[in-house]
Amino acid sequence: xxxxxxxxxxxxxxxxxxxxxxxxxxxxxxxxxxxxxxxxxxxxxxxxxxxxxxxxxxxxxxxxxxxx
Ligand SMILES: [Zn+2]
Numbered sequence: 001x002x003x004x005x006x007x008x009x010x011x012x013x014x015x016x017x018x019x020x021x022x023x024x025x026x027x028x029x030x031x032x033x034x035x036x037x038x039x040x041x042x043x044x045x046x047x048x049x050x051x052x053x054x055x056x057x058x059x060x061x062x063x064x065x066x067x068x
Contacts, residue, residue, distance in 0.1 A: 010067055014047035034063035042067060 012025035027044035034040050035057040043051045052062050 010042045012044035012047055013041055014043045014051050029067055032065040032067050034059050034065070040065075 010029040012027045012029045014025050015023070025044055025047055027046065029042035030045050031048050032040045032042050033048075033051060033055070035055070036059055038057050041051055041055055041058075048064075052058055
């Protein structure tokens with residue numbers, strides 16, 4: 001069992017777009033985006049697109065992993 005198995009559901013870490021721009025989304029994360037030289041970014045489906053396009057360091061083409 002890894003640390004990830006004992007962690008509660010991840011929350012979306014995106015701060016891009018949305019009605020309350022600048023605040024953390026907080027929705028349940030479904031995707032993990034691999035980033036260059038930084039920890040992966042976990043996001044909900046609504047923020048997957050904006051995060052891919054706007055976040056610094058996202059690998060291209062994107063490397064995604066489904067998280068549960
Ligand atoms: Zn989100």
